[in-house]
Amino acid sequence: MDTHTPMPTEPGIPGHDLRHHGDAEVRDDGSALVDLAVNVRADTPPVWLREHIAASLGSLAAYPDGRAARAAVAARHGLPVERVLLTAGAAEAFVLLARALKVRWPVVVHPQFTEPEAALRDAGHSVGRVLLRPADGFRLDPAAVPEEADLVVVGNPTNPTSVLHPADVLAGLARPGRTLVVDEAFMDAVPGEREALAGRTDVPGLVVLRSLTKTWGLAGLRIGYVLAAPETVAELERAQPLWPVSTPALAAAEACVAPRALAEAAHAAHRVAADRAHLVAGLGEFAGAGLRVAGPAEGPFVLVRLPDADAVRRRLRRLGFAVRRGDTFPGLDEEWLRLAVRDRGTSDAFLRALGRATAEAS
Structure with missing residues (x-):
């Protein structure tokens, strides 16, 4: 079968472990591993953000009031508040979409990030897959998406491939009667947020998801948001429990979309791009060992293919480094690893460990 062909799957059929995530590589381990498995920016949250969140703790006796945070997110994207829904991380949004929207064939x-399919399966949907090919650089051919799909989910930039799809290609997937979900959880790590669809109101059926946990190191706080047409937002909001986002998370949301934070995030995005280029250059020295970098990478992580990658991953753990296995992502197998971009010193230490790990394999 051509790997571009959509491949329907049924809920409950064993296959890739859709619930495996990068944190599993570092938790429950007695050793102190350098974390290249989780795609959260290192050395975050910054002190000013921690202090801002801590200041909100005096309001914990009151029920959360999300109006100010919702308005701040709307203003950040130039949208009316009716187009914004705050969520407990982007992962909650996938559950809401799966449970609230009436769809016949989601694809x-x-x-990409496996939670969308897991949430759809849990909600009882049969899920179609479009598998992008390494030979094509994991680029999306819009013709591969079946016309009859009434819900399409795609990441941009995509986790784990680090591919940044052109905005016009994604917008071209919109159809009457179709919901187009674009996961932009890592878009703020792209300099200039080029190819972003957040803020667009001219694409019918568009739902954009954003996360504030990656750039700001707030995975433990759970905060993200949905941008969509008011009727879609209202439908998703009805599926939420009361007070779904905590007061500290609301404080974080308001702070992270303020001008100061946006400027800091933009600076961090350029720094990540430079650190990624340094890492990719270092990985190029392992071409003789069969290592290949998927690319061009545009996110705060890179995907690599390496013979005997699973054994190399285990050797790296013994050397003090955790990386993300790739075989839990549909479309990848045990030869793939995902590496989070870190500062140059950390990357250099990792590259030395990778040299030792690959030498053991030869």
């Missing part, structure tokens, strides 16, 4: 473009 997920893979390889």
